Amino acid sequence: MEKRHRSMQRRTVLQGLASVSAGVSAGVSASMSALAVSPAARAADHTAEPPPETARPADVTTTPPRQWGPSAPPAYAPDPDVIVIDRTFRDLLFSAATLHRVWDKGTWLEGPAWSAEGRYLLLSDTVTSRQYRYLWETGEVTVFRPESYHSNGNTFDYQGRQISCEHFLRRVIRWEHDGSVRVMADRYEGHALNSPNDVVAHPDGSVWFTDPGYGDGFTEGHADEPGGDANPDGRIRWRIGEELIGEIGGLKRQQDHTFRIDPSGRIECVLTQERLPNPNGLCFSPDHSRLYVISTGKQAGGYGHDGDQAVHVFDVQKDNTLSNARLLTNMHFEGVQMGPDGMKADIFGNLWCGVSGPLGLCGVFVFNPEGQLIGRIRLPHGVSNLTFGGPKRNWLFMCAGESLYRLQVNTQGAGPA
Known part of the structure; x- marks a missing residue:
């Protein structure tokens, strides 16, 4: 028995040597071929059986693994991570364009918005409470506002004024042309807002925004007072940071709403x-006859119902009420429930939606006006929000975690010009 055991050990060692030598050179491998173990012997020797492989998610989006950043080699064109599902998507693409990571020094980037007058892209870092701008002429990213009160969504209205959602102060503000700040909304029916998230401007001068509770925590804002839905046992020191500004936003989480600020201020x-x-991202169709709103998953301290992680569409009536609610897409893809976040429409009515999910699936999904998925953009991180920018509005900018990406396309954004 002992002799047989030594024989098995010798056979296993020789097999390992054969594997190593095969990786060194073909010639050496050939000279060692006599030491190979037959399939029958391998089956009989349990020590030679490889361990069972456990299921694991994909770790790359392309093969070979793609490199990102300024020093990365040029990507192939057409870009392998820009995926055409329906031929109509090909018409929206510039075939020679490739994806680029233009900056990766953020923490959690959000709310990209293009300034036509300034020729820059504005974006928020909700965690570090800063706003940055990407300068079109140089490609440089600089600090725009060193303290943004944990701003999230941004937009520019049809007069070119910046509008921002501030989590920490739980309000929507507008920067006037003279540099002053106007508080557009911080309360509704006597109750403080939760954490205004995404915002869009309408040509009639109104502003529409969502107010979920994703900023009701100290990571991206401040928690509720003790007893509030986002601080039920009072353990979170919710007033920390107040000494920096002498005030703090709303005190307790309310229900989630989607709001419209009338030009009169109502x-x-x-x-x-x-x-x-749980309303999150929102945008209008090009003719403003439809409003798209994303319902996202329940967050920490979530009040009431859980969202369905889907995109819903409503008809906008002349009195600004919403009717004919319907599901545009449930965001199911290859058996996975994807997580939509922010979105924008192009001039043809297609919807470009940032999504989170498994690596290889996350990035951007593009739907036609009927809700059919026509194309995808794969990125190594889920996309929180996106927008169209550049002088011709034909560059897609995508915020994904700590990084900003861009892609030149053959369409234009439908937002304010």
């Missing part, structure tokens, strides 16, 4: 929590 609820729980 705040109207256009979608209650019951009609659309």
Whole structure:
């Protein structure tokens, strides 16, 4: 028995030597071929059986693994990570364009918005509470506002004024042309807002925004006072940071709403929590006859219902009410429930939606106006939000985690010019 055991050990060692030598050179491998173990012997020798392989997610989006950043070699064109599902998507692409990571020094980038007057892209870092700008002429990214009160969504209205959603102060503000700040919304029916998230401007001068509770925590804002839905046992020191500004935003989480700020300043609820729980990203169709709103998953301290992680569409009536609610897409893809976040429409009515999910699936999904998925953009991180920018509005800018990406396309954004 002992002799047989020594023989098995010798056979295993020789097999290992044969494997190593095969990786060194073909010639050496040939000279050692006599030491190879037959399939029958391998089956009989349990020590030679490889361990069972466990399931694991894909670790690359392309093969070979793609490199990113300024020093990365040029990508192939057409870009292998820009995937055509329906031929109509090909018409929206510039075939020679490739994806580029233009900056990776953020923490959690959000709210990209293009300034036509300034020729720069504005973006928020919700965690570090800063705003940055990407300068079109140089490609440089600089600090725009060193303290943004954990801003998230941004937009520019049809007069070129910057509008921002501030998590820490739980309000929507507008920067006037003279540099002053106007608070557009911080309360509704006597209650403080939660954490305004995404915002869009309408040609009639109104501003529409969502107010979920994703900023009701100290990572991207501040938690509720003790007893509030986002601080039920009072352990979170919710007033930390107040000494920096002498004030703090709302004190307790309320229900989630989607709001419209009338040009007169009146705040109207256009979608209650019951009609659309956990509203997040939103945008208009090019003719402003439709409003698209994303319902995302329940967050920490979430009040009431859980969202369905889908994109919903409503008809905008002449009195600014929303009707004919329907599902545009449930965001199911290859058996996975993807997580939509922010979105923008192009001039043809297609919807470009940032999504999170498994590596290899996350990035950007593009739907036609009927809700059919026509194309994808794969990135190594989920996309929180995106926008069209550049002088011709034909560059797609995507915020993904700590990085900003861009892609030249053959369409234009439908937002303010």
